[in-house]
Amino acid sequence: MSNKLLEGFEKFFTEEYDSSDSVMQKLVEEGQQPEYFIISCIDSRANPGTIFKPKPGTFFAFKAMGAIVRPYKQGTALAASLQFALEHMKVPKLILLGHTQCGAIKAMAEDIDDPEIASFLNVAKDGLEKAKAKLGEENGEVLLREAEKQIVLQSMENLKTYPPVANALEENRLEIRGWVFDMAAGAILEYAQDTQTFEPITNLKLTQQGKCCA
Numbered sequence: 177m178s179n180k181l182l183e184g185f186e187k188f189f190t191e192e193y194d195s196s197d198s199v200m201q202k203l204v205e206e207g208q209q210p211e212y213f214i215i216s217c218i219d220s221r222a223n224p225g226t227i228f229k230p231k232p233g234t235f236f237a238f239k240a241m242g243a244i245v246r247p248y249k250q251g252t253a254l255a256a257s258l259q260f261a262l263e264h265m266k267v268p269k270l271i272l273l274g275h276t277q278c279g280a281i282k283a284m285a286e287d288i289d290d291p292e293i294a295s296f297l298n299v300a301k302d303g304l305e306k307a308k309a310k311l312g313e314e315n316g317e318v319l320l321r322e323a324e325k326q327i328v329l330q331s332m333e334n335l336k337t338y339p340p341v342a343n344a345l346e347e348n349r350l351e352i353r354g355w356v357f358d359m360a361a362g363a364i365l366e367y368a369q370d371t372q373t374f375e376p377i378t379n380l381k382l383t384q385q386g387k388c389c390a
């Protein structure tokens with residue numbers, strides 16, 4: 177097995193187990209009560225376990241290519257996970273985390289010639305079509321950036337078809353947020369209902385020359 181993983185585990189062990197205020201030992205003894213459920217892409221660069229530097233016990237994590245959420249169907253991995261997290265654990269915050277330069281969304285836009293992958297990704301075609309309708313003649317990277325956002329919105333709508341999500345919303349005990357990790361800018365964007373745009377909610381600026389964001 178890769179030493180990179182075991183080196184990381186040693187760091188984790190030292191910081192989270194083998195200290196007087198060990199977070200993990202407390203969680204093992206007392207159980208977990210995560211505040212968030214995060215749905216993200218399988219991309220290795222946009223991993224919430226990396227980018228949010230979470231303490232153990234912070235969130236339930238669910239991953240799918242492109243962070244794409246299909247409409248509800250009983251018996252899927254996501255349906256069971258949401259049922260557990262929202263009905264049994266009463267998690268109060270659900271985050272749909274997309275990201276820029278998403279390979280899955282690019283593959284979908286370019287009609288990837290792989291039936292297994294395409295049959296999953298194509299559920300998000302509506303988001304791509306909305307991006308095209310909004311931008312008109314734009315294509316290439318500009319279109320992909322907009323599609324990534326539209327697909328987050330589409331997935332958020334699909335989430336509401338899951339009974340535990342609908343139920344938690346009805347009972348007023350769930351917030352759903354649509355976020356995009358802008359990998360080039362090093363920023364988290366959130367969908368704002370009032371302006372209907374994704375806006376930065378982090379204010380850290382890249383200081384490397386030529387890379388600083390607008």
Ligand SMILES: [Zn+2]
Nearest residue numbers: 217219278279
């Ligand atoms: Zn991705």
